[in-house]
Amino acid sequence: MEFLERFRPKSTRRVILYGFALVALPLIAALIYAAMRVDHLVTQSQSAVHQAARAIHNSQLLGEQIKGMERAARQYVVLRDDNLLKAYRDSHDRFGTAIRELSRMSLGGVYQQRIDHLQAAEQELFANLGKRGYASSEELALRFRELANMAAGIQKDSNRLIEHEVAAMRKTATDAQRFLFWVTVALVPFTLLTAGFYTLFISRSIRQMEEAIENLGNSKTDQVIWVSGPRDLRHLGERLEWLRKRLMEVDREKTRFLRHVSHELKTPLTAMRESAELLRDRVVGPLNSEQGEIIDILRSNTFKLQNLIENLLSFSTTMQTRPPRLLVQEVDMKMLIEEVIRDHRPTIKAKSVRLVTELQPVLCRVDRDKIRVVMDNLLSNAVKFTPVDGCIWIDVKGERGRVIVDVKDSGPGIEAGDRKHVFEAFYQGSRQTDSHIKGSGLGLSIAREYVTAHYGTIDVVETGRGEGAHLRVVLPMNVKKRAQDGVARSREKRVAGL
Numbered sequence: 001m002e003f004l005e006r007f008r009p010k011s012t013r014r015v016i017l018y019g020f021a022l023v024a025l026p027l028i029a030a031l032i033y034a035a036m037r038v039d040h041l042v043t044q045s046q047s048a049v050h051q052a053a054r055a056i057h058n059s060q061l062l063g064e065q066i067k068g069m070e071r072a073a074r075q076y077v078v079l080r081d082d083n084l085l086k087a088y089r090d091s092h093d094r095f096g097t098a099i100r101e102l103s104r105m106s107l108g109g110v111y112q113q114r115i116d117h118l119q120a121a122e123q124e125l126f127a128n129l130g131k132r133g134y135a136s137s138e139e140l141a142l143r144f145r146e147l148a149n150m151a152a153g154i155q156k157d158s159n160r161l162i163e164h165e166v167a168a169m170r171k172t173a174t175d176a177q178r179f180l181f182w183v184t185v186a187l188v189p190f191t192l193l194t195a196g197f198y199t200l201f202i203s204r205s206i207r208q209m210e211e212a213i214e215n216l217g218n219s220k221t222d223q224v225i226w227v228s229g230p231r232d233l234r235h236l237g238e239r240l241e242w243l244r245k246r247l248m249e250v251d252r253e254k255t256r257f258l259r260h261v262s263h264e265l266k267t268p269l270t271a272m273r274e275s276a277e278l279l280r281d282r283v284v285g286p287l288n289s290e291q292g293e294i295i296d297i298l299r300s301n302t303f304k305l306q307n308l309i310e311n312l313l314s315f316s317t318t319m320q321t322r323p324p325r326l327l328v329q330e331v332d333m334k335m336l337i338e339e340v341i342r343d344h345r346p347t348i349k350a351k352s353v354r355l356v357t358e359l360q361p362v363l364c365r366v367d368r369d370k371i372r373v374v375m376d377n378l379l380s381n382a383v384k385f386t387p388v389d390g391c392i393w394i395d396v397k398g399e400r401g402r403v404i405v406d407v408k409d410s411g412p413g414i415e416a417g418d419r420k421h422v423f424e425a426f427y428q429g430s431r432q433t434d435s436h437i438k439g440s441g442l443g444l445s446i447a448r449e450y451v452t453a454h455y456g457t458i459d460v461v462e463t464g465r466g467e468g469a470h471l472r473v474v475l476p477m478n479v480k481k482r483a484q485d486g487v488a489r490s491r492e493k494r495v496a497g498l
Helices: 002-006 012-080 084-104 109-130 137-217 231-280 289-320 333-350 368-385 441-452 479-496
Strands: 328-332 353-357 363-367 390-401 403-409 458-461 470-476
Touching: 012 084, 012 109, 012 137, 109 479, 137 231, 137 390, 231 289, 289 441, 328 333, 328 368, 333 353, 333 390, 333 403, 353 479, 363 368, 363 470, 363 479, 368 390, 368 403, 368 441, 368 470, 441 470
Parallel strands: 353 390
Antiparallel strands: 328 363, 390 403, 403 470, 458 470
16 A cells, blocks of 8 residues: 555646646657658658669660660771770770669669679670670671660669569558557547546546535535545545534534523523513503503513524524424324414404415325424514505415415515525515514524425515515425435436446
8 A cells, every 4th residue: 555655646736747648658659650650761762762763774874885885896897996996995884884883782683683694795795896806797786686685674674673662662651551540549549548537536536525515515514524536635635524523513512502592591581571471460560551561562572582592493403403304294284374373363463464364275294393383484474574454365275296385475575686595594684674673584594494304495486566575385295205206316317327
């Protein structure tokens, strides 16, 4: 392991550089080899062309000099003029130069034998002519005809040599082309596989960090964070793990603080409520109407304060156990909402609010307590924002395996800019009531958490200006079946991804 650790890349930059090098080096090597092959082919071609040109030139020169020697020799035999003999010797020298050039080309084989044979025959003829060994021009013509035939054979061999060199160059070019083709065929998948490997190697670490950050954002702090890959990415994973532990510690401290504060608030609040009840029951003596009104205000606001504290505790519990645990049972939504309405009946009467309901008896399997909190928060908000002599509408219906609950009021409504924030914790909209105690901003946040835990939705339905707020809750009639379907779909997606 220590040996492998020594070669593990220490940074993402090095991984990228290694990847580029591994991908580029075979390509560079192939290009260099191709350049060398092409250069060799060019050099070979130049040499072959030059040699072939020399062979053709010298073989043609042999034929020309043989004709010149024949003409001078035949005239010399007849006229015996020394100037003609000198002209013959000059042609003989040029013939010798050309044939030596052909010999130096080291062509070998039959070609070289022809050259040697021609050279020997010409030397013999030259020697005999110098000794005045030929008495007639006919005999000379026969000997020179033999030399001309030999020179013609050499010229044909030169042409065949050119054809051979051209075929050799064509074969070399074909071999180089075939080699480059197979190198390309081999390098393309190698390059793609290498690039894919390094992409997966780096993207795996990025996905691990993305998943860890998403879990932290969703308050899923129970999973240990570990990031593989280069050292710098692993270090980031360690920092994310430190952040996870820190968030867990902060959550525990927050929970302890909320419980402590709630407990400390409940004690004096209980005393205030009991005192208000004693005064209202006239235990300490009779009260006039103004004093009774003050006692009612005090009593009402202690109830509101208790509700705020309970919301705070409920929110703390919800945030600590996300998603909330559900105790599913069969619930009649009509009866549940009627029960919630009864709890708010005194406040509704006090504000002279008209309540219009259309409740269908819909049976569904949900967590009764949590859905009751949702309905209580929705109705509480509606009562709070509905003005005196206003109206609240509550509709419940079943539709295609879903329960749809609509709560609408005649209050100031929700501003367009507030609609995407109203379900956030502690958010206070721009339109507030004249109540002595402001809301905690937790009611709708808790409602959303509970509805989401049931695989449902809660949304603000758009209304016209001045038509009040309209909230809609949609729940599956069978939460367990919906959860099982969700798990099955997740498995199908994972299998499809594999």
